[in-house]
Amino acid sequence: MSVFDDIHRTHYTDQVQETLIGQVVSIAGWIEDIRDIGKVAFLTIRDIRGAAQVVLSANTLSVAKDKPRQSAIIVSGVVQHSKSKDFPLEIKAEKVNIVTEAIHPLPIDPTGRVESAIDKRLDSRALDLRNPKTSSIFLLRSAVLDNIRTTLRSKAFVEVNTPKIIGSASEGGANLFGFEYFKKQAYLAQSPQLYKEQLILALDRVFEIGVYFRAENSHTVRHLTEFLSVDIEAAFINYEDAMDLAEEVIRNTFNVNKIIDRTDGDVLHDRLQLPTPRFPIDRLTYEQCIEGLWKEGEKLEFGEDLSDASLRKLGEIHKGFYFIKDWPLKLKPFYIHEKLDNLELSQSFDLQYGYLELISGGQRHHDPVKLRKRLIDQGLNPMNFDRHLRVFGWGMPPHSGWGLGFDRLMMVLTHSDNIRETVLYPRDTERLIP
Ligand code: AMO
Secondary structure, three states, X not given: OOOOOOOOOOOOHHHOOHHHOOOEEEEEEEEEEEEEOOOEEEEEEEEOOEEEEEXXXXXXXXXXXXXXXXXXXXXXXXXXXXXXXXXXXXXXXXXXXXXXXXXXXXXXXXXXXXXXXXXXXXXXXXXXXXXXXHHHHHHHHHHHHHHHHHXXXXXXXXXXXXXOEEOOOOOXXXXXXXXXXXXXXXXXXXXXXXXXXXXXXXHOEEEEEEEEEOOOOOOOOOOOOEEEEEEEEEEOXXXXXXXXXXXXXXXXXXXXXHHHOOOXXXXXXXXXXXXXXXXXXXXXXXXXXXXXXXXXXXXXXXXXXXXXXXXXXXXXXXXXXXXXXXXXXXXXXXXXXXXOOOOOEEOEEEEEEOOEEEEEEEEEOOOHHHHHHHHHHOOOOHHHHHHHHHHHOOOOOOEEEEEEEHHHHHHHHOOOOOHHHHOOOOOOOOOOOO
């Protein structure tokens, strides 16, 4: 088969290097630009890893000359030096195959020269991803997930998958999506909380990377109704140990070299400008945070939850990452353990980045009698949790864990001010398509 009939590439654009000068290569991607200067034209072809310049003349010029930008194309030709200021090398085309033409007008300009609002971009997400700025967020996302898996597996965590269709609430009754399931009531999981706790009974240390659902009527830049969470749970560790683990996971995600070495090639090198937060991460108590806010004139009572405004103020006081630990027990879910030296407080923590909450976690109740009592205290019916409670009677070890809002971590890593930038097809109260 000739190269022309073949739909395969021999190289990605970033692989067309000096060593290939004089050789025939075949690249495939889409037409970003055509500059026709008479007898020759210069074509910029982009693929996921970069862009290359192609020189067209005679036959190849007549094939490609008037073709619409963003059409899918395969070009084969000889690699040579270029006089262009943008490309040290170029490909002198021998064969050009416009595989599928793009239909104009396109809904957005994926080169980014004409900017579009996020909603318009999300409506045409597949095309939006042809913009290298957008695609690099998702290349990074994939690499960071890999990095987190590597960190957790190196600490003896077992990756698990728990059901997303469930028969009773995992985080209490609020914010649940319910639906009919073969004449029974079912819900979409809000978190893997109950399952991950059950699993440490035997597996000792587990993590899950999965999507969860919250029927939250929130119209903010940090809430979605479907989000990706990294959840961990481990036996025989306390909440300070859980914070150590969170810190190590987070710290590794900011290590550019660790992340990029695990991706194919150098695609992200030029595009990444990861923030450089300070480590180790401060561990402030809820009380210290409240006192800090009082000094700033914020009027809030001890025991109150931190409002959006308070968190924004705290974010101004503490830039970058900080933990808020020892929250009032009444603000925390039923499974969180109280502090042994102050029953009003809990062995819990959140990890903040400025105003943004990234992680929530803590030590859990392992005594079934106490857990049952906490359910009742919170107005929940222990009967609805009987399958969960009985597991605790089979020798439940003390345990701790956390849940990390992965899309929010990606906001921090990519300097995005809207969570929708970091999710391919975000779901919120308004958006169900595409
Ligand atoms: P929590 O409800 O705080 O804790 O959720 C954990 C983390 O998930 C992220 N998150 C969200 N991200 C986007 N959109 C949302 N609507 C949304 N809701 C939450 C946040 C949050 O910190 N079971 C506990 C975790 C644990 O204790 O292990 C839980 O679900 O970043």
